[in-house]
Amino acid sequence: xxxxxxxxGSGMMGSALAFPAFENGNEVRLVGTPLDKxxxxxxxxxxxxxxxxxxxxxxVEYFQFEDWQEAVKGADxxxxxxxxFGVDWFLNExxxxxxxxxxxxxxxxxxxxxxDGTLISYPAYWKTExxxxxxxxxxxxxxxxxxxxxxxxxxxxxxAFCGKDTAAIKMMKEAMQTSYYHISTTxxxxxxxxxxxxxxxxxxxxxxxxxxxNRQHGxxxxxxxxxxxxxxxxxxxxxxxxxxxxxxxxxxTVLGIGDLYVTVYGGRTRKIGILLxxxxxxxxxxxxxxxxxxxxxxxxxxxxxxxxRKAELGMVxxxxxxxxxxxxxxxxxxxxxxxxxxxxxxxxTK
Amino acid sequence: xxxxxxxxGSGMMGSALAFPAFENGNEVRLVGTPLDKxxxxxxxxxxxxxxxxxxxxxxVEYFQFEDWQEAVKGADxxxxxxxxFGVDWFLNExxxxxxxxxxxxxxxxxxxxxxDGTLISYPAYWKTExxxxxxxxxxxxxxxxxxxxxxxxxxxxxxAFCGKDTAAIKMMKEAMQTSYYHISTTxxxxxxxxxxxxxxxxxxxxxxxxxxxNRQHGxxxxxxxxxxxxxxxxxxxxxxxxxxxxxxxxxxTVLGIGDLYVTVYGGRTRKIGILLxxxxxxxxxxxxxxxxxxxxxxxxxxxxxxxxRKAELGMVxxxxxxxxxxxxxxxxxxxxxxxxxxxxxxxxTK
Numbered sequence: 001x002x003x004x005x006x007x008x009g010s011g012m013m014g015s016a017l018a019f020p021a022f023e024n025g026n027e028v029r030l031v032g033t034p035l036d037k038x039x040x041x042x043x044x045x046x047x048x049x050x051x052x053x054x055x056x057x058x059x060v061e062y063f064q065f066e067d068w069q070e071a072v073k074g075a076d077x078x079x080x081x082x083x084x085f086g087v088d089w090f091l092n093e094x095x096x097x098x099x100x101x102x103x104x105x106x107x108x109x110x111x112x113x114x115x116d117g118t119l120i121s122y123p124a125y126w127k128t129e130x131x132x133x134x135x136x137x138x139x140x141x142x143x144x145x146x147x148x149x150x151x152x153x154x155x156x157x158x159x160a161f162c163g164k165d166t167a168a169i170k171m172m173k174e175a176m177q178t179s180y181y182h183i184s185t186t187x188x189x190x191x192x193x194x195x196x197x198x199x200x201x202x203x204x205x206x207x208x209x210x211x212x213x214n215r216q217h218g219x220x221x222x223x224x225x226x227x228x229x230x231x232x233x234x235x236x237x238x239x240x241x242x243x244x245x246x247x248x249x250x251x252x253t254v255l256g257i258g259d260l261y262v263t264v265y266g267g268r269t270r271k272i273g274i275l276l277x278x279x280x281x282x283x284x285x286x287x288x289x290x291x292x293x294x295x296x297x298x299x300x301x302x303x304x305x306x307x308x309r310k311a312e313l314g315m316v317x318x319x320x321x322x323x324x325x326x327x328x329x330x331x332x333x334x335x336x337x338x339x340x341x342x343x344x345x346x347x348x349t350k
Numbered sequence: 351x352x353x354x355x356x357x358x359g360s361g362m363m364g365s366a367l368a369f370p371a372f373e374n375g376n377e378v379r380l381v382g383t384p385l386d387k388x389x390x391x392x393x394x395x396x397x398x399x400x401x402x403x404x405x406x407x408x409x410v411e412y413f414q415f416e417d418w419q420e421a422v423k424g425a426d427x428x429x430x431x432x433x434x435f436g437v438d439w440f441l442n443e444x445x446x447x448x449x450x451x452x453x454x455x456x457x458x459x460x461x462x463x464x465x466d467g468t469l470i471s472y473p474a475y476w477k478t479e480x481x482x483x484x485x486x487x488x489x490x491x492x493x494x495x496x497x498x499x500x501x502x503x504x505x506x507x508x509x510a511f512c513g514k515d516t517a518a519i520k521m522m523k524e525a526m527q528t529s530y531y532h533i534s535t536t537x538x539x540x541x542x543x544x545x546x547x548x549x550x551x552x553x554x555x556x557x558x559x560x561x562x563x564n565r566q567h568g569x570x571x572x573x574x575x576x577x578x579x580x581x582x583x584x585x586x587x588x589x590x591x592x593x594x595x596x597x598x599x600x601x602x603t604v605l606g607i608g609d610l611y612v613t614v615y616g617g618r619t620r621k622i623g624i625l626l627x628x629x630x631x632x633x634x635x636x637x638x639x640x641x642x643x644x645x646x647x648x649x650x651x652x653x654x655x656x657x658x659r660k661a662e663l664g665m666v667x668x669x670x671x672x673x674x675x676x677x678x679x680x681x682x683x684x685x686x687x688x689x690x691x692x693x694x695x696x697x698x699t700k
Contacts, residue, residue, distance in 0.1 A: 145579030229495030230508035233608025258583025
């Protein structure tokens, strides 16, 4: 069944979703945000996203943001493709004006921490804020290990769509699934969104070890994975604990572990982790990566803040999260990147 | 406190343990098996293991197997460093003649499947077999993400020592821990040993995706991690399920996930997985890897056999293990390596 899908936000992830969406036989309209003007111009001119190696399938339509309402007309659902820095913009400029009956699927990854240490998902945040305006709407979301440029290459990819409205996410799954884009469905919004956000913070912690190996052996040292694996083990342990606190389903947690895996390899988080691991100060690392969007740093800080707050309230024991607190100390207190390895050991003897 | 540690088996892992053992101030005696004659000769001549880039610390002593009883005299404990193909040899030639009061720590990784689908650890197997000879002994074991050549490089490494005799494993931990070798302790022998064995089978499944990417994009295609991460997610899910069936502690499971991570990158399992993923037949892959010890194949088949048997007995549902059964079909039934991606999706909606 052919559907019409409008993607708002033409960054890499939003744009990459145009591939499975169009190739599955749907009409696809890609709308840039006001920051995406040049991207949309380039797409209109060449049919290619400036950051992708392959052109879009012929037939995808492109819109500047001023025409977004026209692009949404007659759509079966809208995909929100903004970064976590665009969460409030998307709320105020799009969701506030969108027909509440129009299903929305968001790819924005992150969490928001409340005063009491609670971490809430963007769909929950949007819902609450929209209710203040008298608008009742659910937002659905995508989680799971998927880097945009690999989706463009038709690499085999496992993701999940989460939302409270089962009929809507099943309709979206049917519209989007292809021979390379495999979609699970779940009502566990907070679990999946938490997994997807937490993995950014933990991928940073694991990437530190790559920089530490470079520091010790030189960047051409070849295979050195023991320390990555040791950090991955601890990250899995802490993520599992935190996700249990968040009330996550086990499947959401495990998909988040897969997401952690791909983020260590594929993302921008890796770059800052390696620089810090090599011994650069936080300021030096940011200088080197000037212009790169580092959502992971925001997430890492928010999660750390939430855990410290939960610890103050007696809800968690900080010693259960030595990797998270270490990442926080490296980012914000100038601590050397070498990991607190002994604190990752356990004693399960009687 | 200085101790005397005798390592029997001078393959890569047994030999690598001489580094933390000696550097922590102990006397270390490395004994070859009858298959290791040339290795020991080379060690005596040059002080270096032929497969390592760095020489042993000066002071490690080397023994041919005919002198093993002398090498064990006065030792505080013995490390068993044979491969899984040497399990019965180690039982009949060493354990059967060793003072039952001498603690033993084994690095051999694997499981043995019984007729009813039960998977038992090598320590349990040795204990049962020795009892038949009237000998009562516990064997302790090492698990966790550790490749031998990285240990030689002093890379940061997280492992666990497991055993029923808490005092013995704590003594061994104290003797072996260094600034780079970090040791957890646990009584969960079956859990840790199962995790360590299972990860071999699952690493093979994940490595298939690397070969599949090479098949599709060429070996120089650069970053392609979505499919690895999708398989890693599924492997984590199935390993967690199987380890729960085995009665594993959660810490053992999570350390096994770290071990899975390092095995995808560092091991021989990776090589055969890539070849099969690229489209080589099982026989072609074995030809290319002629002479390489492939313990992972033995483990993969044993685990698959156990799961099929458990399914026959109604204890598990085979559809919960699509990656494991796929690996088995690729190895033994000539199935193409492309993974059954849709079977990895879940539906957690109401």
